[in-house]
Amino acid sequence: MKTQNIASHKNPLGGSIEIIKQTFTSAQDKPVKRVSFVAGLHGDELEGVYLCHRIIATLRQLKATRPQAFRGEIHVYPAVNPAALGSATRLWPFFSVDMNRKMGDKNVASLPAEFARSLIEDLQASSDIVVDFHASNLHLKELPQIRIIEEFDKKLIPLAALCNMDVVWVHPSAPVFESTLGYNLNRKKIATLVVETGICLRIHQDYCEQIFQGMIHLLRQTGVLDLADPSPEIKQPLLVHPKQVALVQAGHAGLFVSDVALGTQVQKGDALGTIVDAVRGEVLETVTFPAEGLLFTLREQPVTYQGAPLARIALKETL
Amino acid sequence: MKETLLSISSLFGDAVTVYKNSWEASKSDDNVLSIVSGLHGDQVNGIYINSLLTRFMNRVACGQEPDFKLKGRVQIFPVINMQAAQSGTHVWSFDDLDVDLAFPGSDKGEVTERIARALLTHTADSTHGVILKTADPLYEDAAHIQLVDPDRTTKKMAESLGLPIARKLPDSTNFKLGLFGHWRENDIPSLIVSAGKPQALDRSLCDSLFDNLVELMVNTGVLTVPGNKKAVAKLQIYAANAERPIMSSQAGLFVAEARVGGFLQQGQKLGEMRSIATGETLEEYAAPVDGYLVTLRHYPVTFEKEVIAILFTNKKPGFWPF
Numbered sequence: 001m002k003t004q005n006i007a008s009h010k011n012p013l014g015g016s017i018e019i020i021k022q023t024f025t026s027a028q029d030k031p032v033k034r035v036s037f038v039a040g041l042h043g044d045e046l047e048g049v050y051l052c053h054r055i056i057a058t059l060r061q062l063k064a065t066r067p068q069a070f071r072g073e074i075h076v077y078p079a080v081n082p083a084a085l086g087s088a089t090r091l092w093p094f095f096s097v098d099m100n101r102k103m104g105d106k107n108v109a110s111l112p113a114e115f116a117r118s119l120i121e122d123l124q125a126s127s128d129i130v131v132d133f134h135a136s137n138l139h140l141k142e143l144p145q146i147r148i149i150e151e152f153d154k155k156l157i158p159l160a161a162l163c164n165m166d167v168v169w170v171h172p173s174a175p176v177f178e179s180t181l182g183y184n185l186n187r188k189k190i191a192t193l194v195v196e197t198g199i200c201l202r203i204h205q206d207y208c209e210q211i212f213q214g215m216i217h218l219l220r221q222t223g224v225l226d227l228a229d230p231s232p233e234i235k236q237p238l239l240v241h242p243k244q245v246a247l248v249q250a251g252h253a254g255l256f257v258s259d260v261a262l263g264t265q266v267q268k269g270d271a272l273g274t275i276v277d278a279v280r281g282e283v284l285e286t287v288t289f290p291a292e293g294l295l296f297t298l299r300e301q302p303v304t305y306q307g308a309p310l311a312r313i314a315l316k317e318t319l
Numbered sequence: 320m321k322e323t324l325l326s327i328s329s330l331f332g333d334a335v336t337v338y339k340n341s342w343e344a345s346k347s348d349d350n351v352l353s354i355v356s357g358l359h360g361d362q363v364n365g366i367y368i369n370s371l372l373t374r375f376m377n378r379v380a381c382g383q384e385p386d387f388k389l390k391g392r393v394q395i396f397p398v399i400n401m402q403a404a405q406s407g408t409h410v411w412s413f414d415d416l417d418v419d420l421a422f423p424g425s426d427k428g429e430v431t432e433r434i435a436r437a438l439l440t441h442t443a444d445s446t447h448g449v450i451l452k453t454a455d456p457l458y459e460d461a462a463h464i465q466l467v468d469p470d471r472t473t474k475k476m477a478e479s480l481g482l483p484i485a486r487k488l489p490d491s492t493n494f495k496l497g498l499f500g501h502w503r504e505n506d507i508p509s510l511i512v513s514a515g516k517p518q519a520l521d522r523s524l525c526d527s528l529f530d531n532l533v534e535l536m537v538n539t540g541v542l543t544v545p546g547n548k549k550a551v552a553k554l555q556i557y558a559a560n561a562e563r564p565i566m567s568s569q570a571g572l573f574v575a576e577a578r579v580g581g582f583l584q585q586g587q588k589l590g591e592m593r594s595i596a597t598g599e600t601l602e603e604y605a606a607p608v609d610g611y612l613v614t615l616r617h618y619p620v621t622f623e624k625e626v627i628a629i630l631f632t633n634k635k636p637g638f639w640p641f
Contacts, residue, residue, distance in 0.1 A: 009570070009622045009623040009624045009625075010569065010570035010622065010623035011570050011622055011623075012570045012571050012572065012595055012620045012621060012622065013570075013595055013596070014570075014595075014596060016623075017622060089415075090415050091410075091415055094456060094457055094618070095455065095456050095457065096408075096409040096410055096417075096456055098417070098420075101420060101493060104492060105491050105492060105493065109564045109566075109626045109629075110455075110625070110626060111622055111624070111625050114624060137414070137415070139414070175492070175495035175496055176420070176496055178492040178495065179492045179493055179496075249427070252328075253327070253328045253329050253330045254330050255330070277330060278330065279330065279331070303330070303331075303413075305327050305328075305329065305335065305429070305430045306327055306328065307327075307427060307428055307429050307430065307432075307433060308429055308430075309429070
């Protein structure tokens with residue numbers, strides 16, 4: 001394993017802040033493919049950081065025992081926003097800047113923008129396929145899924161199907177995506193899969209294990225890893241398009257309480273939960289599912305305002 | 320007249336509200352100036368300036384400012400991100416979402432999206448728009464106008480504000496998500512006035528900008544004064560390629576010596592970087608060329624390769640009027 005710093009700035013107390021890249025080279029002169037894994041763009045999203053640990057540990061062992069298995073090249077960037085990861089915040093501290101809203105913007109002179117530029121340039125130079133790991137924000141918990149912007153679906157759906165996900169969600173483009181890593185790399189013709197799983201500030205080992213198996217499967221199916229042992233069976237994801245996703249929102253401000261498990265197949269009219277008034281001891285709203293489908297997003301942060309998302313279901317039938 | 324644009328109830332306290340103050344001379348006059356502040360909760364100069372403008376407009380409406388007469392409509396939106404303003408933070412910690420990256424918003428979405436949609440809806444018929452802001456966190460700006468690819472009308476509007484310095488910002492994908500970008504997309508002549516630093520009130524700066532904004536009201540025709548409109552000062556517009564950032568090559572405590580808002584000569588000292596551990600000076604910073612100091616770091620703790628200051632150089636200034 002080769003370790004590189006792709007960006008390094010001295011910090012005020014004598015240390016440094018850096019983006020580390022771990023590379024596993026190919027046993028062949030010309031790698032069949034170059035695959036990169038990225039985590040930690042948001043400093044409170046730790047599922048991907050843990051996944052990178054799993055990937056690095058496994059590849060190190062494989063490199064030591066079966067170096068010929070590496071027919072392609074693998075790069076792992078386990079902590080690309082070290083300042084935010086160190087303080088466990090979504091945004092880069094001090095600046096309150098979202099590093100994943102600084103991609104592709106060449107004109108901004110700031111530390112987060114500089115790191116964003118270094119990262120995207122390095123990925124561009126060393127990847128054919130990129131997997132960008134995200135957890136959800138503090139409010140919602142997500143089943144393992146890959147989100148794909150419609151304009152890139154033809155290229156990305158076949159790759160996403162290899163990744164052992166529960167859901168592959170194809171959604172329309174919007175301006176908000178234009179400054180993200182995934183959008184900018186896909187525009188540069190580097191196939192980039194954006195993984196969402198779990199919730200921030202936590203590690204769900206079952207989800208991570210599922211995704212880890214998916215990533216190894218992806219590496220095998222793309223020819224990057226050549227392993228003789230049989231490949232474990234993987235999930236066929238539910239492919240959903242925009243009209244196949246129903247969002248359930250809060251009608252009241254209050255505390256949302258639910259005992260439904262993420263991943264449940266729900267029926268129309270099933271109870272999702274209640275919104276309660278903690279101050280007056282009243283139930284403000286009983287929330288039910290509007291249709292039949294797979295519950296793939298569920299609110300974890302109980303405090304709601306009107307309009308707050310409570311759940312998403314992948315519909316069995318298009319609305 | 321105070322009008323609530325949006326009120327979202329909260330379980331534990333006051334509702335999240337966005338309001339505007341407006342004054343209208345006649346329904347038939349389609350000249351509408353919208354002035355927005357508090358998109359970020361830590362940018363208090365704009366909130367204060369809008370409070371001065373509100374007091375002034377109330378006096379105009381009551382006839383207590385006999386020199387001024389309202390002709391069109393003035394709308395002031397003093398605090399857009401009230402939750403962040405009350406906690407003194409750039410964004411609201413509940414969702415960490417930047418309101419100014421949430422446009423066009425949604426009237427069925429989350430709080431931040433609803434705020435954005437309400438503001439956009441209520442400014443849609445504006446004939447002129449002004450956003451009041453400060454420098455980004457950690458920095459201080461000299462009062463200046465920010466424009467993106469301005470047309471003739473916008474340049475005239477900028478000129479009529481009476482500030483001497485404007486900066487042409489390079490277009491950015493993030494503008495598409497902000498109020499300014501949406502105003503531009505809807506062909507509303509608009510500009511940003513940036514002045515001062517976050518979390519600090521500079522009263523003399525605000526008093527001066529208040530005068531500029533009254534001047535803008537007169538020059539755009541929403542207010543009338545007896546006699547001719549005031550003569551406008553020459554506006555110097557600096558293109559993006561006339562900006563000269565000065566970067567740190569050491570990390571430590573930056574101690575500023577210069578002040579924003581003046582022309583510096585080549586070699587004039589901006590400040591120095593000192594070691595936190597030893598107190599020794601690690602690096603001195605000086606103006607590399609003659610230029611106008613528009614932005615200076617005010618927060619001392621600094622990493623390597625950070626922006627210390629931005630100078631507008633005389634390399635390729637654009638001049639206005641035409």
